[in-house]
Amino acid sequence: MADAYIIDAVRTPRGRGKKGKGSLTGIHPQELLAQTLQELGRRTQIDAADVDDVVVGVVSQVGEQGSNIARNAVLAADWPLHVGGVSLNRYCGSGLQAVNFAAMGVMSGAQELVVGGGVESMSRVPMNSDGGEGDGMNPHLRRKHPQVPQGISADLIATMEGFSREELDAFALRSQRRAAEAQRECRFSRSLFAVRDPETGAVALEKDEFLRPETTMEALAGLPAAFEAAGAHAAGPNGETLDQIALARFPREGGIRHLHTAGNSSGIVDGAAAVLLASEEYVRAHGLRPRARIRSMAVFAEDPVIMLTAPAETARKALRKAGMQPADVDLWEINEAFAAVPLQTIRRLGIDPERVNVNGGAIALGHPLGATGAIILGTALDELERRGLATALVTLCIAGGQGVATVIERI
Template identity: 50%
Template sequence: MTDAFIFDAVRTPRGKGKKDGALHNIKASHLLANTLTALRDRNNLDTSYVEDAIIGCVTQVKEQSGDIAKVGLMTAGFDENVAGVTVNRFCGSGLEAINQAAVYVMAGQTDLMIAGGVESMSRVPMGSDGSALLYDPEMVMDSYIVPQGISADLIATKYGYSRKDLDIFATTSHQRADAAWKDGRFHKSIVPVKDINGDLILDHDEMVRPNTSPEILGQLNPSFEIMGQMGGFDGIALQRYPEIEQIKHLHHAGNSSGIVDGAAVTLIGNKMIADKLNLKPRARIRSVAIVGTEPTIMLVGPAPSAKKALRKAGMEISDIDLFEVNEAFAAVPIRFMEDLNISHHQVNVNGGAIAMGHPLGATGAMLLGTLLDELERQGKATGMATLCIGGGMGIATIIELV
């Protein structure tokens, strides 16, 4: 099997995903083009050698419809021979794109690929695609589907996490992200977003709140209590989990991932193309994994996908130096760490989506890029990125520095 190498990874900063967010006036295609252009220029890349671009995007309607991967390539002025395809595996889409590209290279079917993701949540609101997973009553009732916030509260209830546990984790996310920005740990891969005149729009993650504390978060009301009790979703979840008497609603805006805009891409290929184009491999993709999980609790996929990726790589959990776990809700990484007996000192050391936001289709690619940079900064060898996914799935990728 051919090795798949990561040559580079870049991302935009994350902008608040509302009308008053810094990136609201930037279309998703331009966010994507911004990263593609940077990837080309940083690597002095002749884009005619790129065979395909696989881009994750979740809400594929309006400006994000019509194969935004190809639209982004055209906007960035890439060679017309470069193909593009858009994929949707919900929150795992950006990492799914990378995994697919890696597998193409491993199988010897392509030499050089671009993979990543994009999401403009301020311009194309989450759920505006009318997903059956959210809006089809038959699907909801037959499969006991509940909103993800209810699933997060179900996890916290089932495994005994307190509101204080969740708020302490969220506070740590903000503190770590703030420290990482102050220390310049993201600078290597951040591509500032500029307008058509070249004026700077955003060069930092917009939602980090360094003054966050458990006491401040403790003043926030639960976000999903009314939805669960008055909307009937608690009852649906308890039909699947009758051993739980009552769901405790503990997640709120402060210990859940933020809605943001952003894009991220990676350059992936084999040794032959690296030698031909003078590209320096930074890491090798050791294994990839995807799993399905029970769809009501929905968000527990990181642990089984991680275990599967480890089996495929012939590794143990102790072989992994650093982890990036998407902080969709605080209960998700807490459950992951508990399930695999991992220290928080190894997980999301530069903060996560609770502090910086979760641009659905792009997050997986951002996690892998952050992981790559941090492994290099610390001089560590191996890392894993993993995300929970709507509908009950999990995805994981293991990389090893070259």
């Protein structure tokens, strides 16, 4: 199979995802993505007319993010009318899945130049805006596979793994400190560009604004459990609480310790990202200098109740395809949806924690659902170059029990 080369990766800063509070809340998500596409074109100097397709991850596909935001962003970016766009939803893995689908088009020989990326304006289109409640409200499916909110799944994982609140908070503090250090040292600058108000041209945001560098263990310890009340909510057909629904699948635990808080869970933010992938033939014909290649990709799924455990097995699958072992990976990006997720993945795979999320993660920087996978792929590539390393593995947990992973290798 042919190679898919990463020519470049760009992203917006991540803005606070609270209406009227964040610097990007006044900007339509189509415009966030359109500016990202324009920046990608400027940096790479490619002819946008050559782009075969634009594949975009977005989770809440309703309202301003509905009506195929990929195609509308292409139009808003003033790219040629013949360039198409398609939107996809693999929940939190959508941005990375979009990159993977773009790479598949190139690797198959069907396409030569494809953009993969993602966008999510969580301030303007909040989580669960599509009204599907995670399972499409299908009572037949609910009897077969009842599902619970992700926070309860995260607390169940922490309970099963025996993680303490202190361990979760320590991981969160590390994320904050590493992200703050990375921002001070301008490690994100290679991918970042300043978002501008489309009406005035004024800079709206030029750096990630969700970070809380003043965070302490004492402050984290004082935060209340975020999902305890939800766990006590009666949601089953016979009055079962959400905790009881989860424990019916995992009865050996006996109870769920609610340990995740706003401080050790991912932040709600706005953002967009785009990655340009090209075939070897296109690279040679146009004198491009690729930064990396896609070495392997994988999707894997596990129990939808516990939901967030798939990154470890998904990573193993991607590594098998690449002929690698976990120890062969120089840097890991494991999305910090909740602190228990990367901690469990590190434990399952025996990863050196010093290779994981070295510039912090979504706990500190935020998680713009449909964009995060594409964002952290670019973060991994930038850091590989900064350190002079070769390989990175990017993986995310996904609602419904799925995982997605990609191995990249520098050229």
